[in-house]
Amino acid sequence: MDTKELLKKVRKIEIKTRRLSDHIFGGEYHSTFKGRGMTFSEVRQYQFGDDVRNIDWNVTARYNEPYIKVFEEERELTMMLMVDVSGSELFGTDQQLKKDVVTEIGATLAFSATQNNDKIGLILFSDQIELYIPPKKGRSHVLRIIRELIEFQPKSTLTNVSEALKFLSNVMKKKAIVFMLSDFISEDYEQNLKIAAKKHDITGIRVYDKHEESIPNLGVVQMQDQETGDLQLINTSSKTVRQNYSKYYIEKVNFYKDTFAKSGAGAINCRTDESYVKKLLGYFKRR
Numbered sequence: 598m599d600t601k602e603l604l605k606k607v608r609k610i611e612i613k614t615r616r617l618s619d620h621i622f623g624g625e626y627h628s629t630f631k632g633r634g635m636t637f638s639e640v641r642q643y644q645f646g647d648d649v650r651n652i653d654w655n656v657t658a659r660y661n662e663p664y665i666k667v668f669e670e671e672r673e674l675t676m677m678l679m680v681d682v683s684g685s686e687l688f689g690t691d692q693q694l695k696k697d698v699v700t701e702i703g704a705t706l707a708f709s710a711t712q713n714n715d716k717i718g719l720i721l722f723s724d725q726i727e728l729y730i731p732p733k734k735g736r737s738h739v740l741r742i743i744r745e746l747i748e749f750q751p752k753s754t755l756t757n758v759s760e761a762l763k764f765l766s767n768v769m770k771k772k773a774i775v776f777m778l779s780d781f782i783s784e785d786y787e788q789n790l791k792i793a794a795k796k797h798d799i800t801g802i803r804v805y806d807k808h809e810e811s812i813p814n815l816g817v818v819q820m821q822d823q824e825t826g827d828l829q830l831i832n833t834s835s836k837t838v839r840q841n842y843s844k845y846y847i848e849k850v851n852f853y854k855d856t857f858a859k860s861g862a863g864a865i866n867c868r869t870d871e872s873y874v875k876k877l878l879g880y881f882k883r884r
Contacts, residue, residue, distance in 0.1 A: 603744065603747065603748055606747055607740060607743050607744055607747065610700065610701060610704050610743055610747070611704070611708075611740065611743065613701065614701055614704035614705040614707075614708055615708045617705050617708075617874060618705050618706075618708035618709040618711075618712055639666075639667050640653050640656050640664045640665065640666055640667065641664065641665065641667055642662065642663070642664055642665075643657075643662075643663035643664060643665050647665050648665070651665040651666050651667075652664070652665050652666075653665060653666045674710070674713070674715045674716070674773070674774055675715065675716045675717075675718065675732045675769075675771065675772075675773040675774070676706065676707070676710040676715055676716065676717045676718070676732070676773065676774045676775075676776070677717075677718045677719070677720060677732065677765065677769060677773045677774070677775045677776070677797075678703050678706065678707065678717065678718070678719050678720070678742065678776055678778070679720045679722065679761055679765065679775060679776065679777040679778065679779075680699060680703060680719065680720070680721050680722070680746060680777075680778045680779075681699075681722060681723070681756060681758075681761075681777075681778060681779030681780065682696075682721045682722065682723055682727055682749060682751040683722075683723040683724070683751065683753070683754055683755055683756040684754030684755070685756065685780055685782055686699065686779075686780065686804075693869060694869075695780060695804045695805065695806060695869055698804050698867065698869050698873060699746070699778045699802075699804050700743070700746040700747060701873065702776075702778060702802060702804070702867070702873050702877070703742070703743075703746055703776075703778060704739070704742075704743050704746070705873075705877070706776055706877075707739045707742055707743070708739060710774075711734065711735070711736065711739055714734065715734070715774075716732035716733055716734050717732055717733070717734075717738065717739060717742065718730055718731055718732035718733070718769075718773075719742045719745060719746075720761060720764065720765065720768075721745065721749055721751070722757070722758075722760065722761035722764070723751045723752070723753040723754065723755055723756060723757070724753050724755035724756055724757035724760065725752070725753055725757070725760065726760070726761065726764050727749065727751045727752060727753070728745060728749060729764075729768065730742060730745070732773075756779070756782060756783045757783060758777075758779060758781065758783040758786040758790075759783070759785055759786035759788075759789045759790075761777070762777075762786060762789035762790055762792075762793045763789045765793050765797070766789070766792055766793045766796065769796075769797065772796060772797055772798065773797050773798070774797070774798045774800075775793070775797045775798065775799040775800065776800050776802055777799065777800070777801045777802065778802045778804060779801070779802075779803065779804070780803060780804060780805050780809075781801065781803050781849065781850075781852075781853040782849050783849075784852070786856065787856045787859070787860070790856055790857070790860045790862060791859075791860045794860040794861050794862045799857075799860075799862040799863070800862060800863035800864070800865065800880070801853065801857050801862060801863070801864045801865065802865045802867060803850075803853055803864070803865065803866045803867065804867050804868075804869065805866070805867075805868055805869070806868070806869045806870075807868055807869075807870060809846065810843070810846060811839065811842070811843050811846070812831070812833050812838070812839050812842050812843075813833065814833055814834050814839070815833045815834075816832070816833060816834050817830055817831070817832050817833070817834070818830070818831055818833055863880065863884070865877070865880050
């Protein structure tokens, strides 16, 4: 992808996702993810109905009339986007790849955080950490994150969710809002998720395609594993083959749901042909 084409794509995503964050997600994000507490802002004259416990007695004595302390929420937070860039993210059957949906969701969340003056960081992972961008503020920083989501070329096609979570725990010392975007076709990440979820507010967003859920009866076909690159002849007319695949897929999905629930983390399931807007809004409102 040349520079001109990349900038055009970045701009297109910015226009779409910024509109969503400005008009839909900004307020929901603000009310869902609270700041670290209340901090002193100013004093003002007492008004009928104010809480008498907030009276500033020193200022009241000085001016011989009641003044109260005004507090505001300490808002600044840090959001980390953790994005799976393994080979399976390049799958898609309904006009867009899983990667495209992940990019739009990530951009929408990033602009929502920017609107609330929060910092945003990025971790791209496969079975290793492919890229880490430390949290910063500002539109130019968000645009850099979007560029990486669009054009980054990973070294590996495999997936290891556990390694990504371990890296998060090591690199982020203070509490962060974490959105992990993946299809979660991975194993044995429950322990590292449990550790990370004790410190951070984590939400998994599983992005998947409806045609991943089962194999259609197409006879003998050649299939390629997007992560390993292996080619195999599969007899899809075999009921046993189709059942075994469905069983494997359901086990991975249930592992994701159960593991996130047990660790106290949030979980969203978003199919590529569904509205991620409705999914995110529903999740924010439930929180």
